[in-house]
Amino acid sequence: MVPPFSLSDAPVTALPGFRRTFPRGRLTLGLFLPVDAGRAEEPDVDIIRQVELVRRAEAAGFAAVWLRDIPLRDPDFGDVGQVWDPVSYLGYLAASTSKIALGTGAVVVPLRHPLHLAKQAASIDHLSGGxxxxxxxTGDRSSEFPAFGVAEGERDAVFREHLQVMQQAWTTEKRGIRWSGGRMWGGDVVPKPLAVRPPLLTVGSCLQSMAWHREHADAHVTYQRPLPVQQKYLGTWREEGNDKPFAMSMSLDLHPDPEAAVGPIKFGWRVGVRHLRRILHELEDMGVDHVILGLKRGTRPAEDVLDELIEDVIPAFRA
Structure with a gap:
């Protein structure tokens, strides 16, 4: 284990969470938290129950669980997202699990101070054992930006600048950092991460070009699209010889009939387990490395769906 005051030159690909989620050449599965269905505005907030479900997923072979960062509840949005603060929740999950990767999907970078965020990310990196x-x-809820004093139209530039500040904080010692929102002189951000940085995954467009993503991200996460459209999008990520991992989210309403055909829902499918396995194998053959399943739009109890996934899907995609 790298001491928290020491700079590391280890690659992010050596970290256990990255290796578990992106093992190269085969697809793994993750879960969005909370593991709950049909209650987007008032999801399950029983952390004890959620940790039990995460532990069950960990033991079964899910590669990762993912938390969203929704600073404010917006009644007009129709989805409260994540009730608990993701940084606090990640610390709790790190202490409650041992193998499963813990991801954010995603932290809204323009709304957070980059030095605080650098310290928080490196802390979770250490507390979770990598x-x-x-x-x-960059965020997509318009009501949040004026609340935090950020111009929504400038969030793309703020996003890039805050990432640069964090990278400097992670890779230097007692060196000044100056940016449009402040300056640090004579101080230092600790802990330093276990690798050159915590694995950085860009989620969605982030209002940046794909060339920017290929250069700056360690992996890229996008939402579900029709398979031919997703294959074309994946092709733009793979341009110029880029072999960094590619992940996608998928809303899932698992039909009680295992043979049920595929039907569309928002950002996903209503489908029986047999055709779900087929879709996942097609994505694997396409070159998708990780699929994050979201159960909130489901019509069955989430625990029943998780049990069925563990029995009938995970064996083919076990981390």
Whole structure:
């Protein structure tokens, strides 16, 4: 284990969370938290129950669980997202699990101070034993930006600048950092991460070009699209010889009939387990490395769906 005051030159690909989630050449599965269905505005907030479900997923072979960063509840949005603060929740999950990767999908970078965020990300990196996956985004809830004093139209530039500040904080010692929102002189951010940085995953477009993503991200996460469209999008990520991992989220309403055909829902499918396995194998053959399943739009109890996934799907995609 790297001491928290020491700079590391280890690659992010050596970290256990990254290796578990992106084992190269085969697809793994993750879960969005909370593991709950049909209650987007008032999801399950029983942390004890959620940790029990995460432990069950960990033992079965899910590669990762993922937390969203929703600073404010917006009644007009129709989805409260994540009730608990993701940084606090990640610390709790790190202490409650031992193998499963812990990811953010994603932290809204423009709304957070970059030095605080650098310290928080490196802390979770250490507390989880290198299982943290740092998913980042620019945010898409317009009501949040004026509340935090950020111009929504400038969030793409703020996003890039804050990432640069964090990278400097992680890779230097007692060196000044100056940016449009402040300056640090004579101080230092600790702990330093276990690798050159916590694995950085860009989630969604982040209002950046794909060339920017290929250069700056360690992996890329996007949402579900029709398979031919997703294959074309994946092709833009793979341009110029880029072999970094590619992940996607998928809303799932698992039909009680295992033979049920595929039907669309928002950002996903309503489908029986047999056709779900077929879809996942097609994505694997396409070159998708990780699929994050979201159960909130499901019509069955989430625990029943998790049990069925563990029995009938995970054996083919076990981490």
């Amino acid at each position: 299982r943290f996956l740092f998913g980042v985004a």
